[in-house]
Amino acid sequence: MVADNREKRYAQQGIGSSYLFRVDHDTIIDATKCGNLARFINHCCTVSLDQQWCTPEMFYPPEAISQKKIVIYSKQPIAVNEEITYDYKFPLEENKIPCLCGTENCRGTLN
Numbered sequence: 001m002v003a004d005n006r007e008k009r010y011a012q013q014g015i016g017s018s019y020l021f022r023v024d025h026d027t028i029i030d031a032t033k034c035g036n037l038a039r040f041i042n043h044c045c046t047v048s049l050d051q052q053w054c055t056p057e058m059f060y061p062p063e064a065i066s067q068k069k070i071v072i073y074s075k076q077p078i079a080v081n082e083e084i085t086y087d088y089k090f091p092l093e094e095n096k097i098p099c100l101c102g103t104e105n106c107r108g109t110l111n
Protein backbone atom coordinates (compact mmCIF):
# COMPACT_ATOMS: atom_id res chain seq x y z
CA MET A 1 0.00 0.00 0.00
CA VAL A 2 1.27 3.48 -0.86
CA ALA A 3 0.73 4.85 2.67
CA ASP A 4 2.62 1.94 4.30
CA ASN A 5 5.58 2.53 1.99
CA ARG A 6 5.55 6.25 2.68
CA GLU A 7 5.36 5.64 6.43
CA LYS A 8 8.47 3.44 6.25
CA ARG A 9 10.29 5.96 4.07
CA TYR A 10 9.47 8.85 6.40
CA ALA A 11 10.70 6.82 9.39
CA GLN A 12 13.98 6.13 7.54
CA GLN A 13 14.25 9.87 6.87
CA GLY A 14 13.93 10.53 10.60
CA ILE A 15 10.40 11.94 10.45
CA GLY A 16 9.18 10.56 13.76
CA SER A 17 5.68 12.01 13.63
CA SER A 18 2.89 10.62 11.50
CA TYR A 19 0.86 13.03 9.40
CA LEU A 20 -1.08 10.30 7.59
CA PHE A 21 -4.82 10.72 8.14
CA ARG A 22 -7.11 7.83 7.26
CA VAL A 23 -10.35 8.99 5.67
CA ASP A 24 -11.81 5.59 4.89
CA HIS A 25 -10.72 2.10 3.91
CA ASP A 26 -9.33 3.25 0.57
CA THR A 27 -8.20 6.80 1.29
CA ILE A 28 -5.37 8.23 3.39
CA ILE A 29 -4.46 11.92 3.24
CA ASP A 30 -0.73 12.54 3.60
CA ALA A 31 -0.06 15.87 5.32
CA THR A 32 3.63 15.15 5.97
CA LYS A 33 4.95 17.78 3.58
CA CYS A 34 2.00 20.09 3.12
CA GLY A 35 -1.35 20.85 4.65
CA ASN A 36 -2.90 23.34 6.99
CA LEU A 37 -2.35 23.88 10.73
CA ALA A 38 -4.72 21.02 11.57
CA ARG A 39 -1.88 18.62 10.82
CA PHE A 40 -0.25 19.72 14.08
CA ILE A 41 -3.20 18.75 16.29
CA ASN A 42 -2.05 16.19 18.84
CA HIS A 43 -3.88 13.10 20.03
CA CYS A 44 -5.60 13.00 23.40
CA CYS A 45 -7.50 10.09 24.95
CA THR A 46 -9.98 12.63 26.40
CA VAL A 47 -10.90 14.76 23.44
CA SER A 48 -11.89 18.38 22.92
CA LEU A 49 -12.55 17.96 19.22
CA ASP A 50 -14.47 15.47 17.20
CA GLN A 51 -13.79 14.42 13.68
CA GLN A 52 -16.24 13.63 11.00
CA TRP A 53 -15.62 12.32 7.54
CA CYS A 54 -17.49 14.43 5.01
CA THR A 55 -17.84 13.98 1.33
CA PRO A 56 -16.85 17.05 -0.68
CA GLU A 57 -20.25 16.99 -2.31
CA MET A 58 -21.45 18.65 0.89
CA PHE A 59 -19.31 21.72 0.25
CA TYR A 60 -18.24 21.98 -3.36
CA PRO A 61 -19.82 21.93 -6.80
CA PRO A 62 -19.13 18.70 -8.75
CA GLU A 63 -16.50 20.31 -10.98
CA ALA A 64 -14.40 21.30 -7.96
CA ILE A 65 -14.34 17.86 -6.35
CA SER A 66 -11.09 16.01 -6.66
CA GLN A 67 -10.60 14.42 -3.24
CA LYS A 68 -12.25 13.61 0.06
CA LYS A 69 -11.84 16.09 2.94
CA ILE A 70 -11.46 15.78 6.70
CA VAL A 71 -13.54 18.10 8.83
CA ILE A 72 -12.67 18.57 12.50
CA TYR A 73 -15.07 20.47 14.72
CA SER A 74 -15.07 21.50 18.36
CA LYS A 75 -17.54 20.14 20.87
CA GLN A 76 -17.19 23.26 22.98
CA PRO A 77 -15.92 26.88 22.73
CA ILE A 78 -12.14 27.07 22.40
CA ALA A 79 -10.31 29.49 24.70
CA VAL A 80 -7.35 31.56 23.49
CA ASN A 81 -4.15 29.49 23.74
CA GLU A 82 -6.08 26.35 24.65
CA GLU A 83 -4.58 23.25 23.06
CA ILE A 84 -7.04 21.45 20.84
CA THR A 85 -6.82 17.68 20.49
CA TYR A 86 -8.72 14.75 19.11
CA ASP A 87 -8.65 10.98 19.41
CA TYR A 88 -6.54 9.64 16.55
CA LYS A 89 -8.23 6.25 16.83
CA PHE A 90 -5.10 4.61 15.48
CA PRO A 91 -5.50 0.90 14.79
CA LEU A 92 -4.02 -1.46 17.39
CA GLU A 93 -0.46 -2.42 16.44
CA GLU A 94 2.36 -4.44 17.92
CA ASN A 95 4.82 -1.54 18.00
CA LYS A 96 3.23 0.79 20.52
CA ILE A 97 3.53 4.58 20.48
CA PRO A 98 3.41 5.84 24.09
CA CYS A 99 0.71 8.43 24.68
CA LEU A 100 1.75 11.59 26.47
CA CYS A 101 -1.70 13.16 26.75
CA GLY A 102 -1.55 12.87 30.53
CA THR A 103 -5.30 12.74 31.06
CA GLU A 104 -6.97 10.59 33.70
CA ASN A 105 -8.45 8.30 31.05
CA CYS A 106 -5.23 7.94 29.06
CA ARG A 107 -5.05 4.54 27.37
CA GLY A 108 -1.25 4.60 27.59
CA THR A 109 -0.58 4.31 23.88
CA LEU A 110 -1.77 5.91 20.67
CA ASN A 111 -2.12 2.52 19.03
Ligand SMILES: C[S@@+](CC[C@H](N)C(=O)[O-])C[C@H]1O[C@@H](n2cnc3c(N)ncnc32)[C@H](O)[C@@H]1O
Pocket residue numbers: 016017018019039040041042043044098099100101110
Ligand atom coordinates in the same frame (compact mmCIF):
# COMPACT_ATOMS: atom_id res chain seq x y z
C1 LIG B 1 -0.19 14.81 13.29
S1 LIG B 1 1.31 14.83 14.25
C2 LIG B 1 0.89 15.96 15.53
C3 LIG B 1 1.85 17.12 15.60
C4 LIG B 1 3.21 16.76 16.12
N1 LIG B 1 3.18 16.67 17.60
C5 LIG B 1 4.23 17.81 15.71
O1 LIG B 1 4.86 18.44 16.57
O2 LIG B 1 4.42 18.01 14.51
C6 LIG B 1 1.15 13.25 15.00
C7 LIG B 1 2.37 12.83 15.78
O3 LIG B 1 2.52 13.64 16.96
C8 LIG B 1 2.91 12.82 18.05
N2 LIG B 1 1.83 12.84 19.05
C9 LIG B 1 0.61 13.40 18.91
N3 LIG B 1 -0.14 13.25 20.01
C10 LIG B 1 0.62 12.56 20.88
C11 LIG B 1 0.41 12.08 22.20
N4 LIG B 1 -0.72 12.25 22.87
N5 LIG B 1 1.41 11.39 22.81
C12 LIG B 1 2.58 11.19 22.17
N6 LIG B 1 2.85 11.62 20.92
C13 LIG B 1 1.88 12.30 20.28
C14 LIG B 1 3.15 11.43 17.51
O4 LIG B 1 4.51 11.36 17.14
C15 LIG B 1 2.28 11.41 16.27
O5 LIG B 1 2.77 10.51 15.30
